[in-house]
Amino acid sequence: MKTMLKYYSERLKEARVKAGLSQIQVKDHTGINNKTLSGYENKVSAPDYDTLKLLCDLYGVTTDWVLGHTNNPNSALTDAERDAVEVVELNDDSFIKREFALDGVVLTEEQKRKVQAMARLLLSQDQQGK
Template identity: 60%
Template sequence: MAAIYAERLRKIRKDLRLTQLQVSQHTGINNKTLSGYEAGRNKPDYETLKTLCDFYDVTMDWVLGHTNNPHSQLSEAERDMVEKVDLDDDSFINGDFKFAGRELTVEEKRELQAMARLFLNRKKGN
């Protein structure tokens, strides 16, 4: 069975009635590479996955199987939390943030900060 990202990348491309060649021409990602992702032979790196998700206008969480909604929005509580955290300075990195009862590492906080910036900037553009 193919990985969920493979199934969903293939599904969204077909739902949009695009060929791998068309996606390749718009994203700059080689169509043979796209074929490998859709077949589950290869995994896209973060930047490639972001490029594909932006092009298809779906979330990474959906492609990776973390949600069944390809266009999920932040809840009111999530928006409130984001407004209280300044993602533009090191206060987020230096803050105490826990997940599943353990303190996040600096590397995890930086990754979370980068993903939040990408997500929020994308939502601001809509």
């Protein structure tokens, strides 16, 4: 939790400053009390997810960046990558019909079928281990 607070506090403050906003301006835009915001920025408390999302949207950064999951504050996903975030069932052809790329190379149908088979194998082994 301390590591999370470190990222919340440092990155929320950094994002606010880069957005050119004072704590009072953030309060005006979001309704979040500036004392509460100060608590987030000074490692006193952490925002809930809805509040975090609200702040990230205002600042133009991703929640992943604020959480420390990435060092890229902005989403650079392509439309295809955004579509791929949706849940894909491995038991039907929706996985095969989608376009997926690995290191910039689009997978062929045969490669996607191999990935699908490997995922099924790994998941079945995982289920047997339980």
